[in-house]
Amino acid sequence: MKCVVHGKKVKVTDDLKQYVEKKLSKLDKYFENSDEYQAEVVIRAVSPEQKVEVTIPIKRIILRAEESNKDPFAAIDLVSDKLERQIRKNKTRMNKKGNKEKVVGLITNFETEKEEGDKSKIVKRKEIELKPMSEEEAILQMNLIDHEFFIFRNAKSGDIETVYKRSDGNYGLIKEK
Template sequence: MIRCEIRGENIEVTQPIRSHIEEKVAKLERYFTNVPNTHAHVNIKTYSNKKGKVEITIPMKDLTLRAEEKHEDLYAAVDLIIDKLERQIRKHKTKINRKFREKNPEADFFAAAEAVGLAENNKSEEDDDSIDIVRSKKFQLKPMDSEEAVLQMNMLGHSFFVFNDRETDGTSIVYKRNDGKYGLIETDENL
């Protein structure tokens, strides 16, 4: 069962909003043969320009689903996000089925498309799934702190930068977020 943890910023999460989100997220359960016992983390924000932003993240054992949408109508935003999450699930399912056709335990993680009454155009989804690596680079990771990595990233005009963190001696990544701020991803070999 997928349970919803709903949090609102600058908005009170009313019962109708909560019910709508829980109902829509519950529809995702039909894609799984064994419904995962997990939480959907839902964040709702409203801005002064009357637009709202809804984010839904569903971490599972083999897959993390995440989507966000900005819209004036929160109900419409939730509907659009559920569509995005369904596309992510179908895309992942197509990859799993193509990669592990012979006796793989992951293959039955997803319910059969026919069982849930979904018509998929497998050819178009397989075309969408093709991953073409068009360029490859090798470079040495230089020890630096995260502030220096952000400066290097901006100087190069990239949206992310991989470096060897001087403090932790591990590989880290800084990246530019959609809100214009920066994020840091650190590796931990103990996990």
């Protein structure tokens, strides 16, 4: 698997880059043609810790994990383990033969940070491409990238809908009237 490592307010050393490549190469065993895939790794300083985010778009889904730790190497270990658990946990659903639609949705990732005082503002904007998928596939995608919600185009109706995690452990669905 190819790895692209970016640093935000952090200098990415060769040792750090090699460590990322070594840890993520352990995921290659789960993919037939691992050379076709590229892991996008962002390491950023979030005082006092280092936050590591890994996104791996594969044929039908997007794998995503993030972890923070004072030591960036420890955060990389945690992210690698988290991705491996996601793959093992969802392996059956990811390889489901009845899944004829491509599950390639891009999720919105809103990171809002409180400014000093009580003023909040939009600090990140993201454009997304919505691909048709079932509600079940949208829930799987949301869980794989570890988000609280996921926006998608319903394959049956063509409507834009949002699935979200409820506090009772179930899921909700929001759609336009």
